[in-house]
Each structure stands twice: as C-alpha cells, then as structure tokens.
Amino acid sequence: MRDGPKTADLLDWYDAHARVLPWRVSPADRAGGIVPDPYAVWLSEIMLQQTTVAAVRDYFTRFMSIWPTVQDLAAAEDDRVMGEWAGLGYYARARNLLKCAREISALGAFPTTRAGLQALPGIGPYTSAAISAIAYDLPETVVDGNVERVMSRMFHVETPLPDAKSELTALAETLTPQKRAGDYAQAVMDLGATICTPKSPACGICPWNSDCLARRSGVQAELPKKKPKAKKPTRFGVVYLARNQAGEWLMERRPEKGLLGGMLGWPGAEWGDVAVEQPPFSADWQDPGVEVRHVFTHFNLHLSLRVVQTDGKIQPRQGLFLDIKRSDLPTVMRKAFDVAISHLSH
C-alpha cells in the first residue's frame, strides 16, 4: 500500500506545528536519526491514559528523574511509587506500571512487537499501538479519543460511540503510513487535541479541511455521536483524621482492588447511600463543620469529617500513625487533610 495524499498533508503539518513535549522526539530530531527511549514512551503513554498533557507533564518529569530506567522503576518500593503517583488518578495504572516494569526487567528489554507489548499489564490496544508506532516506527494504527473524533468527522460516521469503535478503527487504518508511523500517530492526536477539538473545531486552519466529509455537510461539530451517559448518584461518608504528638496521622492503606486501590486513606466506614459513624478509637472527635465534596468517575461524594489531636497512647481499631506528606495522598484525601489542618490550627 502506498502512503496517500491525506497522510502526506498531515505529516507536513506536523513537521511545522508539532508540539514540544517532554517525552517527544521532534520530527526534525527523528529525521536526524534520534531514536525514542521505549521506557519514556511507555511511561508517558500510561500516564496519558484518560489524562491531559497538562496534568501529566510534571509527573512524567519527576518519574524520569527518580527512576531513569525501567530497571530502576522495577526495583522501587510499591508505596514509594504509589506516593509519587498520588493526585494523578486511576491508580490501577500505577499498580500495573510496577507489575509491568518488573516483567520487562525480568525479560531484559521491552518487547518489540505490538502483540508482545499488549501481553503486559496496563497495556491495551491503544497503548500497544502507540508504543509500536512511536518507539519503533511500526505501521500500527493508534485509536484514542482524538482519533475517533477525527475519523468520525473525516468520514462522516453517524454511528454513536462506543458502537462505532471498530468502524472508526478500520477507517483510521486506511490512512496509517508505512513510513514515519510514529510521527503520523502523534500528528493525528495533535490534530485532535489542538484543531479538531470536541467543541468549535478550528476547521479554517485544518490541513484536512478540504477532505473532511462532515465539514462538507457542515455537521462536524455534532460528531462523533455518543450514547447518553447515566446520571451519577451521590454517596455519603465519614472519615476520621487523628494527629498524635509526634505529628503523625492515623491512616490506612486501602485494599489493592477497587476505588483508590493501594493508596493511603483516612479511616472510617465504607461510603454509601448514608453516612456511617465508625470512629477508629474513642475520643472527643470534633466536627470542623465543613463538608468535603468530590467527584469520581461514577459517583459524587459528600464527606463529613471528624478531627482530633491526641495526647495519650492510642490503640486504634483501624490504621497506623504515619509520618505523611500531603503530596502522598490522593486528591480526595488531600481535601480532607486541608480542612483538618485548618481546623486544628485554630
């Protein structure tokens, strides 16, 4: 198959407009023979799953600084990695990241095929294609949310997502070049992120505007169609924040599976339709009078707080007193922490 004119147009646009990103080898450097580090490509792609470039940037730089190679990461302690991931969300990614690093370290190197990559934990159809194309220049087709949107507009696909996924993948494959597959993959995603945006796409400056079937009919802003989403329920809970004289906080490590799996959390009963009082020990718990609200993917949370500064020796029924930093905590636990600190300092 010969690489087509649309593909060439997009690569020309990318040569002139590629964003500078910490994990990216520029098209000019690639042309000069610079080869991407598979470890950096893999790490960035895991962090970028359902996560914006702006949110990932500092985390990526910090991880690369602390653990410069996959062997370094494989040798890291679990709690340290979870702590560094705290705040980025989707914590199963961090657990799988470690598992994956250890498998690769045992293998001796990254797999060099898409199938080999996809057999690893945390690497699915998108990420295996992305690493194959970006790190190895293999002609694999990446299909993320950007590509789905771009293809649904280019080919005027009215089928709603997620049903349209296979159709959009087949269409995307028709444009993937045999050469410069890595630059092309990043070019389509850059196009989706900066020009072919969900709302108000900038068709006037799009390198594909004359080819776009949806634009020809003026319906580009209404694509892709999506199935309606269910409304989020609200759950309620109570958490207990206790500080001892050493400045340590009573915390527990959450179970590996499920919400915030493997992360630190404040003790308390499970969250549900009603708030359940379940203090980890008897004390004069104070109510700061401020509720924490937080939005998760599939529910809203209203969290009541109970705070105490302990002086004697406490034998809690749950958790351990730990010397923690705010940055070790997932965001919802940080919010509660901030309220407790403010309350205790008054």
Next chain:
DNA sequence: AAGCCGTGGTA
C-alpha cells in the same frame, strides 16, 4: 459487555 476506575479544566 457494560460497569468500574480520578482528576482538573472548560463552557
């Protein structure tokens, strides 16, 4: 196969 799994930015 459809539900579960975070967070922050934007309109």
Next chain:
DNA sequence: TTACCAAGGCT
C-alpha cells in the same frame, strides 16, 4: 451548577 471531556484498561 451541571455536564462534558482527556494519548483507556480491566473484569
């Protein structure tokens, strides 16, 4: 405020 969305994967 509400709703949507972002370089998805796992079960």
